[in-house]
Amino acid sequence: MVIEYNKPEIERAILIGLAPNSLLKKEAQESLNELERLAQTAGAEVLAQRMQVRRKQNPAFYVGSGLVKEIKGQLLELEGNCVIFDDQLSPAQQRNLEKELEAKVVDRPILILDIFARGARTAASRLQVELAQLEYTLPRLTGAWAHFSRQYGGIGAKGPGETQLEIDRRQVRTRISHLKNKLTKLGVQRETQRKRRQNLFKIALVGYTNAGKSTLFNRLTKSQIQTADKLFTTLDSTTREMSLGYPRKVVFSDTVGFIKKLPHQLVESFKSTLEEVSRADLLLHVVDCSDPR
Numbered sequence: 001m002v003i004e005y006n007k008p009e010i011e012r013a014i015l016i017g018l019a020p021n022s023l024l025k026k027e028a029q030e031s032l033n034e035l036e037r038l039a040q041t042a043g044a045e046v047l048a049q050r051m052q053v054r055r056k057q058n059p060a061f062y063v064g065s066g067l068v069k070e071i072k073g074q075l076l077e078l079e080g081n082c083v084i085f086d087d088q089l090s091p092a093q094q095r096n097l098e099k100e101l102e103a104k105v106v107d108r109p110i111l112i113l114d115i116f117a118r119g120a121r122t123a124a125s126r127l128q129v130e131l132a133q134l135e136y137t138l139p140r141l142t143g144a145w146a147h148f149s150r151q152y153g154g155i156g157a158k159g160p161g162e163t164q165l166e167i168d169r170r171q172v173r174t175r176i177s178h179l180k181n182k183l184t185k186l187g188v189q190r191e192t193q194r195k196r197r198q199n200l201f202k203i204a205l206v207g208y209t210n211a212g213k214s215t216l217f218n219r220l221t222k223s224q225i226q227t228a229d230k231l232f233t234t235l236d237s238t239t240r241e242m243s244l245g246y247p248r249k250v251v252f253s254d255t256v257g258f259i260k261k262l263p264h265q266l267v268e269s270f271k272s273t274l275e276e277v278s279r280a281d282l283l284l285h286v287v288d289c290s291d292p293r
Ligand SMILES: Nc1nc2c(ncn2[C@@H]2O[C@H](COP(=O)(O)OP(=O)(O)OP(=O)(O)O)[C@@H](O)[C@H]2O)c(=O)[nH]1
Pocket: 208, 209, 210, 211, 212, 213, 214, 215, 216, 226, 227, 228, 229, 230, 231, 232, 233, 234, 235, 256, 257
């Protein structure tokens, strides 16, 4: 069977944020600005931001139904094709919004996963991203989602998205357990490597994404790890020894950065990347002092 997909078009997106009250508006705005950087990293063009102050999210549409109508009008006016929400949407909210807006609806976790899928290089990180994508999209594998995903391609459709939508949930579950087995095997290999270093003092560089962890790691260990002024440049941990200038050997690990509003199940999938953190003797928290937060 030949499946034809439309050429993925660039997402022209409107971003939506919610503040529970006016006191928390500034915080919600900072988060929305961060969403804009994430959207740009994923290759989307940001057309506008909308923020609503609302005590509780609307179970049907996340925001109020009045705003949904306004967003629909704005999409037409600005020739947008995508709406990105700065939070995790329930499967029902996502379905309702796609139906109502007749546009692609992406939430913050899907966007982050998409960035990870584009950047994953090693076997372990690819497996972890695929696992997280499948676990997150499994309850969302519905007719409506499949229809729009296939029609639009792009964000959220990279990785298992399109093809997995063609098969049923049972097959997705089989794939999930296969990925988990493979990750466990890779974990055993890493354990062997780690044993060689068990008597050394281990320091893990941790912190928010783009804080400068890899830059510091390169200085300390004379390495050439990629650094860039963008979110999630590093997706795999790297461990190197530093012996010069110290009476005893020290190993440093560069790790994946943190970000706000990452759902628990995604953190769980990145467990093997975070193992370096749990085995470290010292966590060195790298903070960007120019960051207003
Ligand atoms: N001005 C200044 N810039 C820095 C410093 N340290 C890092 N940078 C810059 O900050 C940006 C992010 O640095 P990275 O080392 O890639 O940050 P990271 O924490 O590894 O980021 P991710 O891997 O993307 O999570 C790069 O453009 C660096 O050149 C510093 O001490 N001062």
